Amino acid sequence: MQQFIDSIEAAIQEATGLEAGSFKLEKPRNAAMGDFAFPCFLLAKRDKGNPAKIAGELAAKLNENFDGIEAIATGPYLNFKVRRTDLAKAILGDILGQGASFGNSKQGEGKTVVIDLSSPNIAKPMSVGHLRSTVIGAAIQRLHDKLGYKTVGINHIGDWGSQFGKLVAAVDRWGDTVDLEKDPIPSLLKLYVRYHEEEEGDPELQEAAREAFRELESGKDGHVRGIWRNLTELSMKEFDRTYARLNVTFDEVRGESYYEDHLDATVDRIVAAGVTEESQGALIVNLEQFGEHVPPCLLRKTDGTTLYATRDMAAVFHRHELYNFDRCLYVVGGDQRLHFQQLKHVLDRMDIDWESRVEHIDFGMLRLPEGKMSTRQGKVVFLEDVLDRAVEEARKIIDEKNPDLESAGEIAEMVGVGAVVFNDLKRERTKDIEFVWSEVLSFEGDTGPYVQYTHARLASILRKAEPGAMENADYACLEESSALLLTMGNFPAVLQRAATKAEPSEVTQYLLALAREVNSWIAANRVLGQEAPTTAARLQVVAAARQTINIGLGVLGVGAPDSM
């Protein structure tokens, strides 16, 4: 499809003297007007003329040299219509010829993107909130993979910090009251909550927790570290189960604890850059130059221990040394905007030239109808429960509508999990989401299962077609199908925009629109049993649409079943 855009743009440049890149073709208001549009306001301004008149004159001029493309002036717009058979042939040829690599690009060749995603905290259950970072981050990684970047997905596990002192002390004291092996996460959560409550009036507990974290930080490999290591392993085993269901893998799993040894060097490096100062007994980087309200970044507390920010500084230096990234994306909730701003400001003050390559890919918070989620108040929805219920629901629908379906269990898993993941990727990243069960468990309309269902229908038609039925197509019968063809042809551009903006919802929204078009096209265009050249042409549309949906769902990490 790109070839049409290129030749139209080239012709406009030649006829008007506009420079390449100074204008962009748009999509006409409705498909009947044409395939591509060029608003003439820009020219009208330059030449102080009437845009409608300019459009008319330009149309006449361009049509002299066009072959297979027609320029039509409609008011101040200049619309272009490609010869239908050429359009169909080019787009279907592209998609079917490229197969699974349709949408691939070389734009990322030789470039590296580091993505920090998921990053749950040890000993806490994954809530639907963690789903967002995991699923958004994984989609962004796959998008970049598709565009030829080298990608490194990093799961930066929260396994360090003063709360682990409490946890270790709690396990030490009351570990035998729960079954850690069988039910690790809920048990740990219970212990943590109990410790939190009881230490209020018990200085001894407070001191025990502090002591435990001190020992942990000292690096001594003894009793405390043993407990901590065990907690970590138990939690990771649980997390891995969920990741497997979500179809997410990581290139690097590193706890914050990994940076223990890097902390002193990191602080030294920032001090050496001359940007630190002492304030109220703590070591800080003053950031007032970025705005009088920007609070300083704390590197060392009064007691000498480090903070989250220190560990993140260590991590970003480490990642840069290791990967020399072109983009370093942090897929972390919007509640941490200030933290990442500070991180970037510190890099900026240190005159680090790759500062602009570090991006906080923030996303909206997930709220329950009754308010903000809170683990301690029991106001959480656990991810496993959501997945289980969605799968259960999918199974119920399959039993009802398609009781003979083979491997119904696997497909129910694909559809249920797909519904949850798709739903999470549906809205613009930064928007807050209210978690409503009925919405997550809905399989109709703007949902993942709707797209999956469309895929299954297309696959079903292809299964029923005779071998070789796609040969000798008569593209003339696709006269009325050009809107759908253009949508499919636009897929590579959608992927590129989604990657640049780190915005998976561009893909979900695209797939919903495509599925909608496909479904009404199927209703209006009988494929099988037509005259052979007609069936052949329509089968190509079916195959191309199936292929495009399949790739799109793949990027999102949602399964594309051939039947469901």
Add this chain to the structure above:
RNA sequence: GCGCCCGUAGCUCAGCUGGAUAGAGUGUCCGCCUCCGAAGCGGAAGGUCACAGGUUCAAAUCCUGUCGGGCGUACCA
């Protein structure tokens, strides 16, 4: 208090870097399984794009202010 983000149909959301008559889904109402999958398709109703100014040939989109909501605001992560 201050900073950042958000406000589009009853509800959930699209609307790309300003461009043609603001679009989907859901819910409500009506129609379609003797024809490739009804998790579907077609149709109806539903909008002062929070409000008020401004910039522009052109504003849901950019700027300012007001109101409403969310998040954050130095020794948690």
